[in-house]
Amino acid sequence: MSGLLLIAHAPLASALKAVAEHTFPDCARQLQVLDVTPEMSAEAVESAARALLLAGGHAENLVLTDVFGATPSNAALRLRSATVQVISGVNVPMLWRSLCYAGQPLASLAERASGGGQSGIVLSETPGAAP
Numbered sequence: 001m002s003g004l005l006l007i008a009h010a011p012l013a014s015a016l017k018a019v020a021e022h023t024f025p026d027c028a029r030q031l032q033v034l035d036v037t038p039e040m041s042a043e044a045v046e047s048a049a050r051a052l053l054l055a056g057g058h059a060e061n062l063v064l065t066d067v068f069g070a071t072p073s074n075a076a077l078r079l080r081s082a083t084v085q086v087i088s089g090v091n092v093p094m095l096w097r098s099l100c101y102a103g104q105p106l107a108s109l110a111e112r113a114s115g116g117g118q119s120g121i122v123l124s125e126t127p128g129a130a131p
Contacts, residue, residue: 001085001103003030003058007049007076010035015086016095017095027099032056036072037044045075059083060106062098062113085110 006013013033020028036045053061060083065073068088070085076086085106087094097116101109 001030001058002109003032003053003056003061004031004098005034005049005052005061005063006065006095007034007036007045007055007063007072009070009072010037011059012066014105015046016090016092019049019092020095020099023096024099027102030056030102031095034072040071040077041129042071042078045071046078049075049079051125053079053084062087062102062106064088064094064098064113070125071075085087087114087117091117091120093117 006016008016013035016073017028017031017033020031033047034045034052063076063079063084063086063088065088067073075090080086083106087110094113094117098113099107101112104112
C-alpha cells in the first residue's frame, strides 16, 4: 500500500484530513498531513515532509499539494523519485480517490488520483442561459 502525504498551506492540509476522516475513517489513517505556515521555508517544509515519509514506512508514496509553484509544491517536487510521485492542485475528489485506491501500485494510484481530481471539477450551467 502506498503512503499518502498532503502538504498544503495551513490549515488546508488538516482540514482536508478532517474531510477524509469524516468520509473514509478507516482509509484516512494512512494519510499524513503537513500544514505549511508563513514562516516556513521550502527547506523546512522539505525536511518535515521527508521525516513524515520516513515515519510512514511505506515503500512508495503519493504526495498531494495545493498550488503548483507555491512553497508546499516546490518542497514536494524535491522529494520526487522512483518511489515518490507528486500531484499539485489537490481537491476533495482527488483526495478520496487517493484514499480509495492506495493499495494500487504508485503509478496507477497517481493516475486515479489525478483523474478523480479532474473529473471532480464540474461547471454547472446557469438555468435559462443560452448554450
